Each structure stands twice: as structure tokens, then as C-alpha cells.
Amino acid sequence: MPRQSIKTDSDGRLRKLGEAIRAARLGRGLSQEALADASGIDRSHMGKIERGERNVSVLNAIRVAEALETSLASLMASAGL
Numbered sequence: 001m002p003r004q005s006i007k008t009d010s011d012g013r014l015r016k017l018g019e020a021i022r023a024a025r026l027g028r029g030l031s032q033e034a035l036a037d038a039s040g041i042d043r044s045h046m047g048k049i050e051r052g053e054r055n056v057s058v059l060n061a062i063r064v065a066e067a068l069e070t071s072l073a074s075l076m077a078s079a080g081l
Contacts, residue, residue, distance in 0.1 A: 020076075035068070
């Protein structure tokens with residue numbers, strides 16, 4: 001299987017994960033800035049993650065999940081991944 005980058009994410013997996021993060025954030029009543037602060041990620045970077053424009057690292061994905069008081073596995077399942 002060829003290595004995929006954001007430019008070749010034809011399955012939309014990054015977008016799906018970003019949508020799951022956004023839905024969880026909104027479900028918790030958090031602003032994007034509050035989630036970014038809680039997870040130690042720059043707000044503009046968080047926006048790119050939510051839009052599927054950034055290939056989020058595992059460590060950052062774990063930080064986001066923790067800030068949302070959920071697990072990474074739960075976020076991935078919500079994204080259908």
C-alpha cells in the first residue's frame with residue numbers, strides 16, 4: 001500500500017476525524033479556542049485539524065481526546081475509523 005499524505009487522503013480519513021473532534025467539542029459546549037488551550041495546541045492548528053487539513057500526530061490526538069474527556073478510541077470510532 002502506498003504511503004498517504006494529506007494530499008492523497010482520498011478516503012477522507014483526516015476530515016472524518018476532524019468532524020468527530022468538532023462534534024465532540026460542540027457536544028461539550030467548548031469553543032475551538034478552549035479546546036486548543038486545554039489540549040496545548042495552537043488554535044489555528046486546531047482549526048486545521050477539525051477541517052481535516054492537518055495530519056494530527058498520535059500524541060496530539062490523545063491530548064485532544066483527554067481535553068474532551070473521552071478516549072482516542074472513542075473519537076476514532078465516532079469517525080468510523
